[in-house]
Amino acid sequence: MKNLLLLVSLFIFQFSFAQEIVPKLDRSTIKIGEPIQYTVKVDYKEGDKIIFPSITDSLNHHIEVLDHKLDTVNTDGKSEIVQHLELTGYDAGKFTIPSLSIQKNGQDFKTKQLEIDIQDIAVDTTKNAIFPIKPVMEEEYTMHDYWNKYWIYGVVALVLFLLAIVLIVLFIRGKSKFSNKNAYKTPYDEAKASLKTLDAKKYLKRGEQKEYYTQLSFIVRRYLGRVYHFSALEILSDDLVKFVALKPDILPEDVQKFKQFLFDADLVKFAKQQFDDSTNEAHRKWVDEFVEHVKPLEIPENEDLKTDQVTGEKYKQFNNN
The missing domain is CATH 1.20.120 (Four Helix Bundle (Hemerythrin (Met), subunit A))
Structure with a gap:
């Protein structure tokens, strides 16, 4: 009997916390590359310790993260932490947004999986003519382009030129001193x-x-x-x-x-x-x-x-x- 009560209590706790985690999409159908807003809201009160998962640049192979941030919202005396994710996809098809693991007061909980439909973009070839790929066109170089490409050679040449002048001057001076030194018998x-x-x-x-x-x-x-x-x-x-x-x-x-x-x-x-x-x-x-x-x-x-x-x-x- 005690084990049954413990199981029921645990189920009620998990269910009540699940009600506190609300994942939501602003829409479920998008075009390829179109952004979609995904939010997760978690109720909290003073003293609660809530840890959100670390977000990378993608959630899976088909869904990429464009941006993410955390906000704190107080509405009618109720406090919520909201995680905003801006998502998109570049493959057509129906894909599942995986569950996010959120920890509250040492307990791990997962959000509900949501599905999005990414549709391909139809191209009307009758209105938009398709032309063959143009060959690579050569662009004329300007002095600025030559400088960006060959500036290191110019600097090296200038250093060598200055070094040559210094060596010539030192040689002439040394020869002059040597000549003066030996000019008197x-x-x-x-x-x-x-x-x-x-x-x-x-x-x-x-x-x-x-x-x-x-x-x-x-x-x-x-x-x-x-x-x-x-x-x-x-x-x-x-x-x-x-x-x-x-x-x-x-x-x-x-x-x-x-x-x-x-x-x-x-x-x-x-x-x-x-x-x-x-x-x-x-x-x-x-x-x-x-x-x-x-x-x-x-x-x-x-x-x-x-x-x-x-x-x-x-x-x-x-x-x-």
Whole structure:
């Protein structure tokens, strides 16, 4: 008896909930591709947990989903959740909309299956003449079409062109520097040309003493380094003076003037010292004289004489006159 009552209660519950789920079509007959509206209404009250099925792009092989959404409707104190489906089909015939599984408060229930009739579209060939399929017509290309199709080649060509220009410029500059570097056969020729270039820049007239003394001291250091074959550019001023003082071919008075010149040049470069015109002219004149004093004498080639490993020149002595 208890089992019978339980069965009857379950049937009544299922029937009452089924009354709460109402699937509906706005019409049952459509043409191929024509949309049809399908709705499912579920009654609910506060605290109910209702889960609708996940809708994909089709319900079966013949019925496709164009759109879907959920709405909440309150009418005369009654609350409903409405699922809207916009359906269509592209095959003629009668097809069944499958049941949708809806869960309410942990219980699974299914909607009633509905049937739709999808009819083919009749074509009146007497009114609408049927023509043979036209061949593919070629369309003339515009500049825009060519750009869309071949723009990548244009970009690559432009990059290669710019790269070629950069390489040519670097090659020309490198060749020019190499030529200039080897244009002077002797350290003396290089020093004299560098001094002439320095004078042409007119740093002193513009008040740029730091740049002037930087380049002037560089010329003297490089000249000594090439003549005596040591790294004159990389040692301190005091060490350079000590090195020069050990050379018997350099006059003591030149050593003292060289020491003062380096000291003054360092003051300008590092302490922002500014000298008057007479001091600047005196230093410039002394550098010219110093270059002349240290200038080596060129002599005819002789295997018994020492050879300059940098320039290939052969020296016998230094002219201090």
